[in-house]
Amino acid sequence: MKEITSAEFDQEVLAGGKVVLDFYSTECPPCEAVAPKFEGLAALYGKDISFVKMFRQQNKPLAERLGVRSSPTLLFFDNGVQSPVTLTGGIKRSDIIHQLDNMLSKERVEEIKKEIKPTVSEFDVLILGAGPGGLTAGLYLCQSKANTVLIDIALPGGQVSTTHEVSNYPGFIDPQPGYLLSHNMSEQTKQCGTIYKVAVDVTKIDLEKKEVVVDEFETIRAKKMIIATGTSPNLMGVPGEKELKGKGISYCATCDAKYYDDKEVIVIGGGNSAVEEADFISRFASKITMVHQFDALTANKQAQEKLLANQKISVLFSHEPRSFVRDGDKIITEVEDLKTKTVSKLVSDGVFVFIGMKPNIDLFRDKLALDQWGYIKTNEDMLTSMPGIYAVGDVISKKYRQITTAVADGTIAAIAIAKELN
Ligand SMILES: Cc1cc2nc3c(=O)[nH]c(=O)nc-3n(C[C@H](O)[C@H](O)[C@H](O)COP(=O)(O)OP(=O)(O)OC[C@H]3O[C@@H](n4cnc5c(N)ncnc54)[C@H](O)[C@@H]3O)c2cc1C
Numbered sequence: 001m002k003e004i005t006s007a008e009f010d011q012e013v014l015a016g017g018k019v020v021l022d023f024y025s026t027e028c029p030p031c032e033a034v035a036p037k038f039e040g041l042a043a044l045y046g047k048d049i050s051f052v053k054m055f056r057q058q059n060k061p062l063a064e065r066l067g068v069r070s071s072p073t074l075l076f077f078d079n080g081v082q083s084p085v086t087l088t089g090g091i092k093r094s095d096i097i098h099q100l101d102n103m104l105s106k107e108r109v110e111e112i113k114k115e116i117k118p119t120v121s122e123f124d125v126l127i128l129g130a131g132p133g134g135l136t137a138g139l140y141l142c143q144s145k146a147n148t149v150l151i152d153i154a155l156p157g158g159q160v161s162t163t164h165e166v167s168n169y170p171g172f173i174d175p176q177p178g179y180l181l182s183h184n185m186s187e188q189t190k191q192c193g194t195i196y197k198v199a200v201d202v203t204k205i206d207l208e209k210k211e212v213v214v215d216e217f218e219t220i221r222a223k224k225m226i227i228a229t230g231t232s233p234n235l236m237g238v239p240g241e242k243e244l245k246g247k248g249i250s251y252c253a254t255c256d257a258k259y260y261d262d263k264e265v266i267v268i269g270g271g272n273s274a275v276e277e278a279d280f281i282s283r284f285a286s287k288i289t290m291v292h293q294f295d296a297l298t299a300n301k302q303a304q305e306k307l308l309a310n311q312k313i314s315v316l317f318s319h320e321p322r323s324f325v326r327d328g329d330k331i332i333t334e335v336e337d338l339k340t341k342t343v344s345k346l347v348s349d350g351v352f353v354f355i356g357m358k359p360n361i362d363l364f365r366d367k368l369a370l371d372q373w374g375y376i377k378t379n380e381d382m383l384t385s386m387p388g389i390y391a392v393g394d395v396i397s398k399k400y401r402q403i404t405t406a407v408a409d410g411t412i413a414a415i416a417i418a419k420e421l422n
Contacts, residue, residue: 001039001046001053003052003054003055004053006059009062013052013077014077018049018076018078018079018103019049019052020052020076020096020099020100021052022052022073022074023054023056023063023066024054024056024071024072025055025056025071026055026057029155029187030089033090033198033199034199037091037096038051038096040093041093041097045104048108067086068086074086074091076100076103083099091199116217118217120221121218121220121221122222124146124223124224125147125225125417126151126212127151127225128152128226129151129158129228129229130150130228131157131228131230132158132160132410133392133393134150135156135182135188136406136410137228137413138192139188139414140414141414141417142193144414146417146418148195149195149197149222151200152196152197152198153201154198154199155199156189156198157182157186159230160181160185160403161179162179163178165178166181166403168403168404169181178254179254203215207364207368207386207389208367210222210223210225224421225388226417227361227364227384227390227395228391228393228395228410229360229395230393230406231358232357232358233353233356236268236355239323240323244324244351247326249331250352250353253281254280257277257281257283257352260285263348264289264348265287265289265348265352267289267353268354269355269356270290270292270293270298270315272303274290275299275306277354278307278352279303287312289313289315289316289348291320291346293338297315321333322336322343324351330347330349331348331349331351332346332347333345357394359395360395368386368391371397373397376396376397378391378392378396380412383413383416391413392406392412392413393405393406394406
């Protein structure tokens with residue numbers, strides 16, 4: 001693999017052949033996450049495709065000319081022509097492979113795939129999920145000198161990284177941007193020496209063997225395992241939702257509210273998340289209509305008072321969405337009045353959904369004792385129904401799901417495990 005500068009770009013990239021170019025930056029965790037994947041794939045595909053990288057900060061004009069706006073960004077060139085596909089952010093190995101395979105013949109791809117050698121690595125502790133629960137467990141275990149690996153299908157940080165502001169995490173006088181709080185948590189755990197495998201595809205989980213396969217070829221085994229996979233937003237399951245997900249229907253205000261400057265939006269839900277996020281969206285949107293199934297909000301009193309004082313927000317109580325349809329730039333939301341059973345249509349520029357969460361347990365649902373809502377049951381040491389398998393954070397059965405409670409669970413599991421390992 002070669003490091004090049006803008007001066008060498010024409011000769012190394014545009015002169016011909018197949019090239020993949022990685023624009024990276026320093027102090028960039030997603031760049032650090034993609035670097036070993038890029039190197040590994042260079043060894044595999046290097047005979048057919050040139051792998052080059054360029055330091056973005058020192059080659060800014062070229063990066064801008066090529067449309068590179070964030071780091072890392074991977075660009076693909078074939079005979080001097082840039083592919084319209086670019087990869088950026090938490091880039092998965094499978095995403096890069098997909099692009100590389102498209103540049104080669106089917107036969108050659110098959111030959112290359114035969115060269116992939118499965119690997120096996122062993123650790124004291126394997127943590128699945130790098131949100132606050134997993135990161136805290138990783139920190140404590142690392143400080144107790146346990147050889148620990150943290151695996152996440154996304155970049156580290158969990159839900160906190162997409163929360164606009166956190167005002168109730170102790171130790172900070174002012175509210176902290178969620179991305180910053182999660183970044184600091186992640187860097188603290190990483191600096192201690194915990195191994196990170198992030199933005200990977202988790203292709204198999206074997207709880208009996210305490211084994212996880214990532215990116216189809218890398219088996220990671222450990223003496224103990226902690227499940228810290230958190231929760232995902234519930235979907236409404238009404239017609240049009242799947243089709244418009246990410247295309248007008250969003251589940252993350254921090255990610256998408258900024259696209260609704262002076263626009264009208266609908267927020268579905270009435271609990272704490274819905275109320276707090278509606279308040280945040282009102283910094284951008286000109287009008288927000290909340291649709292809530294009950295005849296009163298279920299958020300805490302303080303959040304409710306703030307919401308009701310906000311002139312931009314109104315609430316449609318005792319209503320439920322029935323369908324979503326795109327009409328040009330607008331989304332038509334059909335809502336039913338649960339008391340009168342009449343159906344009406346709301347026109348908006350976008351819809352945000354905050355109707356609760358479900359535990360991320362799909363890959364091991366049948367193996368562990370769960371509560372009636374599907375959350376993992378644990379004892380006071382965070383041990384699950386299986387020996388050596390612990391669970392922490394939002395994915396476990398408990399009353400309150402907060403950053404502080406996830407962090408506390410991670411602490412308890414790590415101390416219990418460290419004692420057992422000793
Ligand atoms: C909109 C919103 C606002 C919030 N605001 C606050 C607040 O202000 N204060 C507060 O205290 N709490 C807040 N919370 C709650 C808080 O974010 C959670 O309680 C906390 O993040 C839980 O941490 P966790 O580590 O258990 O899980 P998460 O933060 O959900 O992290 C789980 C991690 O596991 C990963 N993962 C999932 N499946 C797999 C898999 N199969 N393999 C590997 N990795 C996987 C995910 O990618 C993720 O990184 C908020 C939540 C939301 C949704």
